[in-house]
Amino acid sequence: MNAQPPTNLRHILSRGLFWLLVLLIAAYTMLPFFYAISISFRTNAQVLVQARYLPEAPTLVNYQNLFSDRAFMNTMLNSAVVATVTVLLSLVVGSFAAYALGRVEFRGRMGVLYLVLAMTMFPQISVLSGLFRIVNDLGIYGSTLSLMFTYPHLHDAVHGLGPHQLLPRPAGRD
Amino acid sequence: MTLVPPGTTRRRPTEQEAIALELVSALLMFIGLVAFGYLFYAVTTNDDIRTATQGPTIPGIGVEVVKIEPTSDAEQPYFELRPVPNGPAAASGVLRGDRLTLIDDTEITPDMSIEQVRALIAEEVTPPGGDDFVINIGFARPQADGSLQPATRSVPKNVAPVFIIAFLQNFGIVIPLLLIVLGAVIFRLGTRLRRYDIVAARWSLVVLLWLMVGLVVVAIRNFWVDGKGGFITDQPFNVGNGLGSALPPLLAIIPLAIASRWLSGAVNDLFVGDETLTSRNTRFAWSLLVPTLAVLILVAGQPLEQTFITSLTDDEFSVSRPVQFVAFENYSNLLSVQLVLVNCQRDDEGACARTPNGSIIWERSSIETEEAQRLRELSSAERRGFVRFQEVSTTPLASGTGLRILGRDPTFLNALGNTIYFTVVAVTLELLLGLIIALVVNSNFRGRGLMRAAMLVPWSIPTVVSAVLWQTMMRPDQTGIFNRLLMDLGLISQPQQWFANTGPWMASIIAVDVWKTAPFMALLLLAGLQVIPGEVYEAASVDGAGKLRQFFSVTLPLLRPTIAVALIFRTLDSLRVFDVFQVLLDTRRPSMATYNYDRLVAGRLAGYASAVGVLIFILILVFTVMYVRIVRIEQE
Numbered sequence: 179m180n181a182q183p184p185t186n187l188r189h190i191l192s193r194g195l196f197w198l199l200v201l202l203i204a205a206y207t208m209l210p211f212f213y214a215i216s217i218s219f220r221t222n223a224q225v226l227v228q229a230r231y232l233p234e235a236p237t238l239v240n241y242q243n244l245f246s247d248r249a250f251m252n253t254m255l256n257s258a259v260v261a262t263v264t265v266l267l268s269l270v271v272g273s274f275a276a277y278a279l280g281r282v283e284f285r286g287r288m289g290v291l292y293l294v295l296a297m298t299m300f301p302q303i304s305v306l307s308g309l310f311r312i313v314n315d316l317g318i319y320g321s322t323l324s325l326m327f328t329y330p331h332l333h334d335a336v337h338g339l340g341p342h343q344l345l346p347r348p349a350g351r352d
Numbered sequence: 353m354t355l356v357p358p359g360t361t362r363r364r365p366t367e368q369e370a371i372a373l374e375l376v377s378a379l380l381m382f383i384g385l386v387a388f389g390y391l392f393y394a395v396t397t398n399d400d401i402r403t404a405t406q407g408p409t410i411p412g413i414g415v416e417v418v419k420i421e422p423t424s425d426a427e428q429p430y431f432e433l434r435p436v437p438n439g440p441a442a443a444s445g446v447l448r449g450d451r452l453t454l455i456d457d458t459e460i461t462p463d464m465s466i467e468q469v470r471a472l473i474a475e476e477v478t479p480p481g482g483d484d485f486v487i488n489i490g491f492a493r494p495q496a497d498g499s500l501q502p503a504t505r506s507v508p509k510n511v512a513p514v515f516i517i518a519f520l521q522n523f524g525i526v527i528p529l530l531l532i533v534l535g536a537v538i539f540r541l542g543t544r545l546r547r548y549d550i551v552a553a554r555w556s557l558v559v560l561l562w563l564m565v566g567l568v569v570v571a572i573r574n575f576w577v578d579g580k581g582g583f584i585t586d587q588p589f590n591v592g593n594g595l596g597s598a599l600p601p602l603l604a605i606i607p608l609a610i611a612s613r614w615l616s617g618a619v620n621d622l623f624v625g626d627e628t629l630t631s632r633n634t635r636f637a638w639s640l641l642v643p644t645l646a647v648l649i650l651v652a653g654q655p656l657e658q659t660f661i662t663s664l665t666d667d668e669f670s671v672s673r674p675v676q677f678v679a680f681e682n683y684s685n686l687l688s689v690q691l692v693l694v695n696c697q698r699d700d701e702g703a704c705a706r707t708p709n710g711s712i713i714w715e716r717s718s719i720e721t722e723e724a725q726r727l728r729e730l731s732s733a734e735r736r737g738f739v740r741f742q743e744v745s746t747t748p749l750a751s752g753t754g755l756r757i758l759g760r761d762p763t764f765l766n767a768l769g770n771t772i773y774f775t776v777v778a779v780t781l782e783l784l785l786g787l788i789i790a791l792v793v794n795s796n797f798r799g800r801g802l803m804r805a806a807m808l809v810p811w812s813i814p815t816v817v818s819a820v821l822w823q824t825m826m827r828p829d830q831t832g833i834f835n836r837l838l839m840d841l842g843l844i845s846q847p848q849q850w851f852a853n854t855g856p857w858m859a860s861i862i863a864v865d866v867w868k869t870a871p872f873m874a875l876l877l878l879a880g881l882q883v884i885p886g887e888v889y890e891a892a893s894v895d896g897a898g899k900l901r902q903f904f905s906v907t908l909p910l911l912r913p914t915i916a917v918a919l920i921f922r923t924l925d926s927l928r929v930f931d932v933f934q935v936l937l938d939t940r941r942p943s944m945a946t947y948n949y950d951r952l953v954a955g956r957l958a959g960y961a962s963a964v965g966v967l968i969f970i971l972i973l974v975f976t977v978m979y980v981r982i983v984r985i986e987q988e
Contacts, residue, residue, distance in 0.1 A: 196792075196795075196797070199788075199792055200792060200797070200799075200803060203788075203789055203792060203803070203807065204803065204806050206867070207806055207807050207809050207810050207867075207871060208806050208809055210810070210818075210821060210822070210825060210867065211809050211810070211813070213821075213825060213833055214821050217824065225824075225831065226831055227831065228830060228831060229827075229830060229831050229832055229833040229835070229836040230833075230836075231833070231836075271643050271644050271647050272644060274640045274641070274643055274644060275640065275641050275643075275644035275645075277640060278636070278637040278638075278640035278641050279637075279641075282633050282636060282637040282640075283630070283633055284630065284633045284634040284636070284637035284638070285630065285634045286634070286638070287637070290641060290645075293648075294648070295976065296969075296973065297648060297652050297653070297656060298924070299924060299969050299972040299973055299976065300656055300659070300965065300968075300969050301928040301930070301944075301945050301948065301965055301968045301969070302928070302930075303928075303930055303945045303946075303948050303949045303952075303965065305655045305656060305659055305965070306949075306952060307658070307659060307662060307952055307958050307961065307962060308654065308655030308656065308657075308658030308659045308662070308962075309655040311655075311658060312654055312655060312658070
């Protein structure tokens, strides 16, 4: 790689440090996740007594309970349905706008971009009261329909075409 | 699309064509007028607005006046107030069997007519900002021994909403504005069509197309909703009802379709004029934007504007008191800040007195004393609307004085401070960490693909779940793996209470958030790193630049726009931070978003909470505009 022949020791040292860094990053991002897997094989009582890196007597009881729970299966189904519908809706509606904003130079482009961006700036929590009112007025409170109706609004469709466009394109890209 | 060569002269329209054009133009003008007409009709027939402009139709206070004729001759007739079922403020009415004696200092005598008593409690609309919300009612309550015990009670008036609030709550800002603007634009298109203007003709085609699509959507919605008798019902689907209500919009499509068909046939034949490329592009872009803007306005714009409107009122959930327009009172209560110098309390030796755990005891400031005095002089009705200045924090300065920050809502100001501190520190750490991760996974090594997947694990876990996971890991005793690990490594000797008020709660929260979002930062930066062409590095290498020099002179400048985008994304999210604060700290130490939620759900103060939301929005806006400006200036 380098023009001059590297001193051997320096090369080994820098490779070693690099791999140490890789290892550190992997540990940092993965360990909490592994710990979550680890405690999923322990009973509630065991977890509440003493923290352990590995389960003392691995058990599948949590998974048994989870998969025999009708409510859990329902939540999975709900998530799948809501996700599918909202993604499709956002995609269909959003792709038109994304094309117009991304490819066409026109009057009012910046205005639309700022409007879209501004809408993503409202904290979702504070839109709650307004959303609740509308969902209630429509009579769809408590249904997955209300989620499909409200979810796309501050999400993918809008988020995807927000802040990038306001900035000059990165140098080196055309 | 075929271009009309500039300066083409149109051929003379035939008589039929002239009539057709007149008809199409009239249709457009009619549609424009319908928009105005609909708005006018909706406003004039709205109940809330009629009540606001003409006064309430039921008397007074959601309680009914009843004259009681006693059964025995020994007693005189008397008046009672009875709560009206579902009436406004009914809950505070005088209980049954209580005898009215006074209404706002006017004595109620048995010989008064029922109309006279009603007139006493029938109130006119209180002007905005008026504070006289209460009617004081004196009554006598019969005791067990037959005697009458005097008592008083305050009942809120049935103040009708003022016009502005009634209008805003029913129609909002965006929809009326949109109707007026679109109505005017379409009307103008109609008039311009008559001049054989080609630009107007093409715009008309776009308008007609989307109107037809809109009508189809309305028809489908009507068919579905009215067929079922509502969005969610258990009734069987009634096809007749559905078709019946889908028919009018479908019929309305017919004239539009005819007009649009004729116009598209005639547009290059009859109409004249030049059109610039920009103008064509603008029309093309706007015609693509219509569906997105419609969805945005209906689904996102409405709740947003409702939030803004509610923030100007004193609205409360599940309180039947009429909503009052309070202008910016919520905001002024949230943001009022005063700075004062305070002295510490001296102990016997003249040094500052301290509490057992070592913090200085301060004296009350003059403002706090004044406000406490004022509070004592207020009547009970006035006291409710009065929010006192309270201590937010006191910073010790030299020689026994301290700088005290006073605010009308110390919790909010603390939340504001917490959020900004959190954002600045967390986003900085995320950027550094994300940059390191991105540089590592961008370089060539075996297992890079695996590493890129591993790096995204924290980001793929939902924030709430990861917050709960960290809560388990950072439990305050030996059941927390984090404590165990640090003790095994010999870094701490005692289990730490990471999220306790006296513990390092802010650092803990930031650590949890950084773990979760640094990978996202890394992902964005990685995308930026990958578009930097390799030749640039080769050139830098030939010029003799070392690795470090290459990083600072090549990588960083070329990565700057990507960093700006990543910073905007993360700052936007951090300022709205909710999940980690809510899960890990509950409401003990709020961020702005959790305070907003707390006021809304626990406090039921819809108006006040909305004002918090709008303030978060403004803060985010300021940060974003700042970033965009900085990046632009640097680019130029």
